[in-house]
Amino acid sequence: MAEFPLPDVEWPPTREFWAGAARGELVIPRCAGCGAWCWYPADACRRCGDARLAWTPVSGRGTVFSWAVVRRALVAPFASKVPYATGLVALEEDPTVRLVTIFAECEPEALRVGLPVEVIFRTHAFPGIEGEVVAPFFRPSV
């Protein structure tokens, strides 16, 4: 088990998400039966019940759904990150799928709902905490 707040990249339900990120790919479970994107991961499709879900690459494009700017760290490991903008991206393939992310390469003041964004993969680590992970962040589309 990875140390908080790093993810446990071996936990089966989200292992493929982190494995995808490590090779620079954003992958989301998709139902082989009806084509629905299934987020968060589940044992069966929430729309049709089909258990054939396959981790499938997406474009990495989306729009800002909403965000918050953490000015004061509420948990110690994030003290080195403040201020940072975290929030939700609505995916281009299905805007009802919202990814939690960190918004990078822009001032928080530049964010607005509906802003087009694209994924970037960043090495994510915390001072004093062992390990690191490649994580999908988002930046304004260029």
Next chain:
Amino acid sequence: MSASRPDAAWGRAGDLPDVSGRVAVCGVGEADHSSASGRTPQQIAGQAVERAIADAGLTPADIDGVMFSGGMGDSFDADAFRAHFGVDHEIWSSGQGGGMVWAGTAPVIAADALASGRARHIVNVFAVSWATQRASMLGGPGKFHAEERFKRNLEIPFGWFPQPVYFATIARRHMHEYGTTPEQLGAIAVACRRHANRHPGAVMRDKTLSLAEYLERPMLVDPLRVEDCCLISDGGGAYVMTTPERARDLRPRPVLVAGVGEGYAGAGQYWSQEPHFTATPQTFSAPAAFAMAGIEAADVDVLTLYDPFTIVALMQIEDMGFCAKGEGGPFAASGALDYDGGALPYNTHGGLLSHAYVLGICHVVETVRQLRGEAAAQVEGAEIGVYGGYTGHMASTLVLRRDA
């Protein structure tokens, strides 16, 4: 507006039996509320129960039912009750009580026990010492979320944690959809503080807050300031339930349970995936409770809402039908929430923001005191009071009525 949405399938009301007129609240008590005090939840709960029993004019031997929060490890259960009071009589108990949504729905469980004769006087109690525990991070409101593994692996690594971050994100979206402003959120915080300034037991009794001061405060998690967020407290409360008939023989003026509702949102505990990101399951809970009570939103004289953040209160006010969806901001800024002359006197004890973060139990205590005419910030002539509970994907609504 709030009752009819394009996608009504996003949540549902719970199926509760009609308990209207079957339960009375005959005693209320609140423990001493404080910042870190070194007290244990058991000690705090015991003090609240002592005070509720005394308020009812009863003795510990009269209490033969205990309701507590079964979801929290250090709850005040029947054994704790016997140990605290040095009694050994049989006590019916239920873990479906305590605070949060259960502070509102406990009377449904109690109604059954009272009707069947399993208990005659039931105390519902809730206490926390999260201020004391905060330093060690042993307990507190963030613990549950930190241990949930989807949050742990898909949210927390991105700093989307803990609760102030969730609700800042929700507040931002509400601002986008409806034009809600910081001044409007601030109006809620200021109303709570003004009420707490009158309440002898409120943690923020001696600290005033004006809207100008609110707006000058720095952002904690933009767009929320510290003043938009609940306290972290040691404290608790309790209320005693019995039948209306027995309550009429006791000292306090009886307050009757007129209606109860509960509501659930479909996305469960993941706010990030909630289809109606800026709404709460009060959308389903409040209409059910109001129907059971035979009232409309306009009949409510005083409202207490589980208010971990100003935005949560604002959304519930809209979803319960006190104003149209999206108009909670202007409604709050109009002065509607003031105890003295507002259209909807709200959290007249100060709420979780300024009274104490004891998770709703003292909201019910305050509502009862209002209907008895004994509140510190008394709403003149209050006859119908409502508590709205909120716990993420769940909401509850308790309608109380002054006995005729």
